[in-house]
Amino acid sequence: MTRVVVVGVCYLLLGYFGYGLDFKEATVLVWSGLRGAVSLSLALSVKRASDAAQPLLKPEVRTMFLFFTGGIVFLTLILNGSTTQFLLHIFGMDNLSATKLRMLNYTRHEMLNKALDAFGDLRDDEELGPADWVIVKKYITCLSNLEDERVHPDAEKHDHIYTMNLTDI
Numbered sequence: 001m002t003r004v005v006v007v008g009v010c011y012l013l014l015g016y017f018g019y020g021l022d023f024k025e026a027t028v029l030v031w032s033g034l035r036g037a038v039s040l041s042l043a044l045s046v047k048r049a050s051d052a053a054q055p056l057l058k059p060e061v062r063t064m065f066l067f068f069t070g071g072i073v074f075l076t077l078i079l080n081g082s083t084t085q086f087l088l089h090i091f092g093m094d095n096l097s098a099t100k101l102r103m104l105n106y107t108r109h110e111m112l113n114k115a116l117d118a119f120g121d122l123r124d125d126e127e128l129g130p131a132d133w134v135i136v137k138k139y140i141t142c143l144s145n146l147e148d149e150r151v152h153p154d155a156e157k158h159d160h161i162y163t164m165n166l167t168d169i
Contacts, residue, residue, distance in 0.1 A: 003030050003033055007029050008026075011026050024091040024092075024093060027087070028084070028087060028088060028093065031083075032081075032084040035073060035076045035080060035081070036069075036072070036073030036076060039072070040073050042069075043065055043066045046065060046066075047062045047063075047065070047066050115140075119137070119140070
């Protein structure tokens with residue numbers, strides 16, 4: 001409930017200052033926000049503080065406090081975490097624009113290059129030298145399905161140029 005109030009106040013303030021927040025974005029923010037990190041850490045702090053020489057709470061109470069807090073965090077994580085994808089799909093927020101898809105492909109290409117460079121450095125390590133690198137590469141999923149040649153994502157000829165808007169970033 002607190003999250004709804006905070007997002008509602010920020011929704012109004014962001015609209016007033018010109019940035020704005022779409023109703024769909026606010027709904028997803030409320031539904032899929034960080035779940036239980038603060039409450040779980042507070043419950044653990046209460047349990048730890050109560051473990052002192054003069055406890056403020058009975059052992060049964062602090063155990064129940066931690067159990068119920070952890071249970072609620074777990075249930076909201078399972079419920080909200082598993083349904084966020086469907087909420088994004090219902091609102092039509094799961095589609096990538098051409099610019100975002102191009103940026104994602106470029107980032108994937110660069111990460112693969114870094115992984116291959118790191119893999120090559122490991123192969124040159126004298127302590128790891130005797131390892132069977134064909135088997136090691138087979139178990140690294142991002143490297144096991146590679147073709148022989150790495151192609152830059154912008155190497156394809158584009159018949160048209162995608163313009164980048166601020167909403168695409």
